[in-house]
Amino acid sequence: MSAYSLVMKASILGILAASALLGSDERQLALMLKAQSDFVRVELAARPGIPETDACVQSQAAALSVSPATERSLLLYRKGFCALASAAAMRQGPQFLAAAVEFDKAIAAWPERVMKPSKNTVPEPVSAALRIYAAIARLQADTGGEATAAASREISAALASGACNSNLMSADTCAQVLAAGSQWLGWIALREDRMDEAVRQLSSGPDSGWRKWAEGRREFDAARYSAAAAQYAAAIDQWKPVWEGTGPTFRQALGPRPKLPIALADYGAARMLAGDLAGAVATLNGSLQADPKNAHALFLRARAKELAGKSDEALADYNLASRNAFAEAQDLASGEAHLYRGIVLFRRRDFARAEEEFASSLTFEMTSALRPDARAWRHFASLSQGSCGTVRDSLTQSLATVSPFFPRDEARTAVASCGATSERRQ
DSSP: OOOHHOOOOOOHHHHHHHHHHHTTTTHHHHHHHHHHHHHHHHHOSSSHHHHHHHHHHHHHHHTTOOOOHHHHHHHHHHHHHHHHHHHHHTTHHHHHHHHHHHHHHHHGGGGGGSSSSSOOOOOOOOHHHHHHHHHHHHHHHHSSSHHHHHHHHHHHHHHHHHOOOOOOOOOOHHHHHHHHHHHHHHHHHTTTTOOOHHHHHHSSOOSSSSSHEEEEEHHOOOOOOOHOOOOOOOHHHHHHHHHSSOOOOOHTSSSOOOOEEEEEEHHHHHHHHOOOOOHHHHHHHHHHHHTTTHHHHHHHHHHHHHHTTHHHHHHHHHHHHHHHHHHHSSTEEEEEHHHHHHHHHHHTTTTHHHHHHHHHTTTOOOOGGGHHHHHHHHHHHHHHTTOHHHHHHHHHHHHTSOOOOHHHHHHHHHHHHHHHHHHHHH
């Protein structure tokens, strides 16, 4: 007998028993059976289709209209589950939020599960998985700062309780949902640069590629670029079969979705810093093939070509990076775009205009990691115009905080040359 048949048999027996006790009429029993059948069909499918998930949502709503209060939390959970499966298939934010609303209703209706609770009976805690489902649904719709912080608190509290003793789902399913919650906490820690916490959280469940990515980030931060590149490559190799082609299963789609073009750009950066310039350019080509508008990937490819001695090609990429960044900005308010244009002018030895661009870049928003670079480039441009003196000291101090993509050795040579010139003049 199939898993579907076994689940249906057990569920039908339960519904029949409950219906006999409650004196349910035939219509109510039919609606409950239909709701159960539709839910099990979605629950057991690896990749539920839209017709199945929509039918499930509708049948849960119909059953809710005739169900007793004790069944409301269960039916609301199932309605939320089917709405979440539909949202995962269509990748639409409003549908994820609709699923979260149903899960919230299921949590609110949780106390009604017991018709007449005894005074001495300890209330059954809300299922941890139910709370995590609600948080994941909201994260899938919005990963902004406030939404992420709220979801992180909810998932952490749910994992701390670990309550899986309910009739909502099997113990194995509940464990899978808790693992998905840990994966999201790891992803949040990764985004907030808490690498050790990220690795710990991402190691607690099935390997989805995110643990390798977090380990790669940790290696990158420690300037072990070859090791970082190896971990990045392993993560991307694991992600590609899942997130390309037929796409992830519903269970896989519960976790954070990797952005492969950005991942390839980071992998290319690690290869470049490890000295594999040809490999870096090839990887960055792949990133740009997936997302031609990625200005940061163009900047990285320009830097790799520059290090390989291909100055003209590097200038073309720096220029294109600036144009793309401006195209994505509003009213030219892009610090990143001004930075890239400043580098183009600097490499053309137009140091005065380059310094103006670097100064402009600091007045607009840009990736926090590039802001120290913009300050250093501004000092470098000023020094290159012949302003030695205090500019030399400012550039020297700024080199302590630049990213590994800044031409630190070139700047140090210029500082040393400036110092030697000053001594000869004395």
